[in-house]
Amino acid sequence: xxxxxxxGLVIRPMDQFIVKPLFGDGPLMWYTPSNTSLWMAxxxxxxxxxxxxxxxxxxxxxxxxxxxxxxxxxxxxNMVRDVAGRDALKYFPLIMSIFVxxxxxxxxxxxxxxxxxxxxxxxxxxxxLAVFLSVTVLGFVLxxxxxxxxxxxxxxxxxLRPVLAVxxxxxxxxxxxxxxxxxxxxxxxxxxxxxxxxAFAGVLGFGAFLPIVTISAVFALELLIAFIxxxxxxILTCVYLRDALHPAH
Amino acid sequence: xxxxxxxxxxxxxxxxxxxxxxxxxxGFDRDHPANQAHVAWRMVIDLVAGIGVGVAVGFGLDxxxxxxxxxxxxxxxxxxxxxxxxxxRTAKEVSSAEREKSSESDGANPGQSTGQADRGxxxxxxGN
Numbered sequence: 001x002x003x004x005x006x007x008g009l010v011i012r013p014m015d016q017f018i019v020k021p022l023f024g025d026g027p028l029m030w031y032t033p034s035n036t037s038l039w040m041a042x043x044x045x046x047x048x049x050x051x052x053x054x055x056x057x058x059x060x061x062x063x064x065x066x067x068x069x070x071x072x073x074x075x076x077x078n079m080v081r082d083v084a085g086r087d088a089l090k091y092f093p094l095i096m097s098i099f100v101x102x103x104x105x106x107x108x109x110x111x112x113x114x115x116x117x118x119x120x121x122x123x124x125x126x127x128x129l130a131v132f133l134s135v136t137v138l139g140f141v142l143x144x145x146x147x148x149x150x151x152x153x154x155x156x157x158x159x160l161r162p163v164l165a166v167x168x169x170x171x172x173x174x175x176x177x178x179x180x181x182x183x184x185x186x187x188x189x190x191x192x193x194x195x196x197x198x199a200f201a202g203v204l205g206f207g208a209f210l211p212i213v214t215i216s217a218v219f220a221l222e223l224l225i226a227f228i229x230x231x232x233x234x235i236l237t238c239v240y241l242r243d244a245l246h247p248a249h
Numbered sequence: 250x251x252x253x254x255x256x257x258x259x260x261x262x263x264x265x266x267x268x269x270x271x272x273x274x275x276g277f278d279r280d281h282p283a284n285q286a287h288v289a290w291r292m293v294i295d296l297v298a299g300i301g302v303g304v305a306v307g308f309g310l311d312x313x314x315x316x317x318x319x320x321x322x323x324x325x326x327x328x329x330x331x332x333x334x335x336x337x338r339t340a341k342e343v344s345s346a347e348r349e350k351s352s353e354s355d356g357a358n359p360g361q362s363t364g365q366a367d368r369g370x371x372x373x374x375x376g377n
Contacts, residue, residue, distance in 0.1 A: 057336065164328060165328060167330045167331050167334050168331075168334070170299070170302070170303065170327050170328060170330070170331035171299070171331040171332075171334045171335050171338075172300050173302060174295065174299045174302045174328070174331050174332065174335060175295075175335070177298040177302050178294045178295045178297075178298035178299075178335070179289075179370075181294055181298055182290065182291065182294045185294070186290075228287055229287075232287050232291065236291075239342075
């Protein structure tokens with residue numbers, strides 16, 4: 001993305017995040033097939049390939065694909081059980097879907113020339129809002145107005161409780177914001193960094209030894225971050241779910 | 250004669266399997282310091298997002314009621330408090346996971362026989 005313009009080096013690390021329609025240059029409506037929806041579709045296809053086709057043979061001695069599918073299943077299963085408790089296992093399908101979707105969006109975004117849907121706050125905020133709304137509705141359905149005990153800290157002295165309740169309510173509304181910013185910010189920062197170093201390499205030409213080494217290192221780090229951020233997104237979903245299931249402190 | 254060598258080989262095999270099982274760490278190592286960086290990021294982002302939400306809510310309400318600086322100041326401070334609250338909660342979660350881990354490693358030897366079933370859960374409990 002770097003071009004040697006007349007007055008020096010021009011780096012456009014953010015150009016990779018522009019949402020473009022796939023066909024033509026028309027206006028971008030919510031139904032327009034764009035690069036975001038294309039790569040989200042790719043990650044869904046990859047999920048189906050791994051989890052449905054990979055385990056279709058149901059071998060007693062699993063092959064590589066089935067092994068990966070089973071490992072990711074038990075990874076999320078253990079996470080839900082340990083963080084949110086046994087009674088949260090009913091909601092395991094939701095959490096597993098979120099995990100594999102975010103993971104594949106992150107990892108497929110590392111393919112060169114691809115697009116990372118999870119680098120857009122619009123995508124991560126939708127996911128975080130889905131989690132926030134479903135967890136809040138679930139809390140009210142399970143506990144009625146008793147769910148509001150989540151904000152009423154009974155271990156604190158009585159005069160302090162209203163103040164703490166305000167802070168707790170505020171914290172509750174901060175959570176989806178930080179939940180979405182964290183994922184999008186991490187994805188965007190790493191990709192922009194790779195692009196900047198790639199621009200250096202493009203300018204240096206054959207002497208670009210150092211930028212290429214750096215890109216390789218950052219790429220490895222990005223692969224780790226792609227996984228860790230999917231993990232963090234999922235584990236925080238579990239934490240919120242636990243609050244909805246057991247609102248009393 | 251043959252029997253004793255066979256039983257010795259069998260017990261050797263058993264030892265090898267046991268040592269491999271205890272060394273095995275499937276998945277990635279969540280206790281590694283590099284993989285705990287997300288906890289620090291979580292705290293920082295919670296703090297900043299708290300202030301941001303506070304400013305936004307305060308400014309919106311001010312805009313609605315026409316009392317510009319008052320509610321914004323109040324809600325910014327509330328947002329800061331909310332961010333610190335989330336930070337402290339994360340710290341509490343981490344420290345309780347640490348305590349759980351250390352108490353488990355103190356009592357690890359008697360629990361060795363059930364290690365097979367527990368190992369998966371123990372590793373995950375430390376990650377939050």
